[in-house]
Amino acid sequence: MNDMSALHAVSATPATHAGLDLARIRAEFPILRQRIHGKPLVYLDNAASVQKPKAVxxxxxxxxxxxxxxxxxxxxxxxxxxxxxxxxxxxxxxxxxxxxxxxxxxxxxxxxxxxxxxxxxxxxxxxxxxxxxxxxxxxxxxxxxxxxxxxxxxxxxxxxxxxxxxxxxxxxxxxxxxxxxxxxxxxxxxxxxxxxxxxxxxxxxxxxxxxxxxxxxxxxxxxxxxxxxxxxxxxxxxxxxxxxxxxxxxxxxxxxxxxxxxxxxxxxxxxxxxxxxxxxxxxxxxxxxxxxxxxxxxxxxxxxxxxxxxxxAIGLNAVAAHEHELLEYATAQLQDIPGLRIIGTARDKAALASFTLQGVHPHDIGTILDRDGVAIRAGHHCAQPVMQHYGVPATARASFAVYNTRDEVDALVKALYKVKELFA
Structure with a gap:
């Protein structure tokens, strides 16, 4: 499988109920075509800053x-x-x-x-x-x-x-x-x-x-x-x-x-x-x-x-529906990882999952995930009082945008299991 087919493998699966053509959307972001440390880029740091489409x-x-x-x-x-x-x-x-x-x-x-x-x-x-x-x-x-x-x-x-x-x-x-x-x-x-x-x-x-x-x-x-x-x-x-x-x-x-x-x-x-x-x-x-x-x-x-x-042109309602589906899928996957704690479980929630992993500092999580091409945020997210509330110095955060896919969530979860193995 070449770089682009690996990145766009989701296009072979049914679109979300939002009906988005994810392969077409992803193709509009030149930066997503690259490999990081030899792995396809999985960009999940969108709450910090999203990537830019060619139109911009x-x-x-x-x-x-x-x-x-x-x-x-x-x-x-x-x-x-x-x-x-x-x-x-x-x-x-x-x-x-x-x-x-x-x-x-x-x-x-x-x-x-x-x-x-x-x-x-x-x-x-x-x-x-x-x-x-x-x-x-x-x-x-x-x-x-x-x-x-x-x-x-x-x-x-x-x-x-x-x-x-x-x-x-x-x-x-x-x-x-x-x-x-x-x-x-x-x-x-x-x-x-x-x-x-x-x-x-x-x-x-x-x-x-x-x-x-x-x-x-x-x-x-x-x-x-x-x-x-x-x-x-x-x-x-x-x-x-x-x-x-x-x-x-x-x-x-x-x-x-x-x-x-x-x-x-x-x-x-x-x-x-x-x-x-x-x-x-x-x-x-x-x-x-x-x-x-x-x-x-x-x-x-x-x-x-x-x-x-x-x-x-895409439509915010379609974007919201797609990201909600991704968040639900990611939440279910993350909850199955032993020792992982999701920080923030509000009933009305959107676009991101913050978490900690028992025995592993979030910065180590972020560094190891990067070696697999998975870009997340690790730190206090300029919200130190929130970290103090939960008694943690930092969290790892995966955040979603319209161009993200289920395959990328799977890549995140796979990399997190690798983190657990390294710190076992």
Whole structure:
């Protein structure tokens, strides 16, 4: 069996109920064709960053080779073409999230910067000494540290919603926190990168809004796996990164309700976020430019637009169904391995399986799997409080994308049995 037939052996089996042509999808990812240490690449580190389809690579290349120029400021043709493509990508993001206006879509470097923007600008305007900020115990560091920094600056207090050993939030505690009368903002992860838990953010938003409390949702892990409608959720802010949704690194998105964004001061100062500058005063540009200081990552934003086109053509419902089937299959297989403990068993869960193996450090698991061509993540996943909850220093994590197959799950399980043999 040659390299490609080994990688695409799943195509000989029936497609999942989602009806995806997995062989065709996999063929669109050039990086998946290679061998690692002589073995076909099995890429299961998608929660960290997914691979890029040729459509995205080609869109970025076309920009740089065909029409790249700085945007907004130029009157020449290349600048106009770049501006049109850049702002076209903003409209694609607006439609993808079902935001009301492109003025509600801010481009940043990543989800981390998006959260920092809200914590600094919005949080710095409304949070005072004695106030409270509510997050959860399963947050990524990117949705912990900015709020800690805000608390240190203002004298506010961080309140943390605990979760069960299954990895489900204790919502009674959330309600108790909201009832204090001191909460000025809630920041909650939509889909946990360490546990796979899909949190009930709609209910959490509704409960907060009943008390007049705005909510930020960290959607870095959720947007590649499920349909997100910010108007249906009624969230006040939503943050995600392009590199987790088949786009390039270096681009993030912040959705914010227009009225809130208009009331917020700029996060950074510089070019393109102004309408008038004198040495006496500065007048800021309208949204979204007010929050986009300096030359942006033009080609990469265009690449994000191409990624959304590519994903929309497949259909998020089909992606979600395929990944759910993979997760169920992987969970059943992993549970049969003696000494393996799955970390995070929430009823509503998506896209990833974190685990430990008795007597083996997760970093050793990851290193040995790599020799078999299987790429997973090993570590604390930028969620150290989650690791502390379970009393482990780290976990191994296999995470799935639309191009993954049952054969790849089998390769993971086979390699894990090899780990057990080596440490027996």
């Amino acid at each position: 690579i080609d869109a970025i290349s076309a920009c740089y080779s065909g029409y790249y120029a700085n945007i907004h400021r130029g009157v020449h043709l290349l600048s106009e073409r770049s501006t049109l493509a850049y702002e076209g990508a903003r409209e694609k993001v607006r439609a993808f999230l079902n935001a009301a206006s492109t003025q509600e879509i801010i481009f940043t470097r990543n989800a981390t910067e998006s959260i920092n923007l809200v914590a600094s600008s919005f949080g710095g305007s409304v949070v005072k000494a004695g106030d409270e900020i509510v997050i959860t115990g399963m947050e990524h560091h990117s949705n912990i540290v900015p709020w800690q920094m805000l608390c240190q600056r203002t004298g506010a207090t961080l309140k943390v919603v605990p979760f069960t050993d299954a990895g489900e939030l204790i919502l009674e505690e959330y309600e108790r926190f909201l009832s204090s009368g001191r909460v000025k903002i809630v920041a909650v992860v939509h889909l946990s990168n360490a546990l796979g838990t899909l949190n009930p953010v709609k209910a959490m938003i509704d409960s907060a809004h009943a008390r007049g409390i705005p909510v930020l949702v960290d959607g870095a892990q959720s947007v590649p796996h499920l349909t997100v409608d910010v108007r249906e959720l009624d969230c006040d802010f939503y943050a995600f990164s392009a590199h987790k949704i088949y786009g390039p690194s270096g681009v993030g998105v912040l959705y914010g309700k227009q009225a809130l964004l208009e009331a917020m001061p700029p996060y950074q100062g510089g070019g393109d976020m102004i309408s008038l500058v004198t040495f006496e005063k500065t007048e800021y540009a309208d949204l979204p430019n007010k929050f986009e200081a300096g030359t942006p990552s033009i080609a990469d934003v265009i690449g994000l637009g191409a990624a959304l086109d590519w994903l929309n």
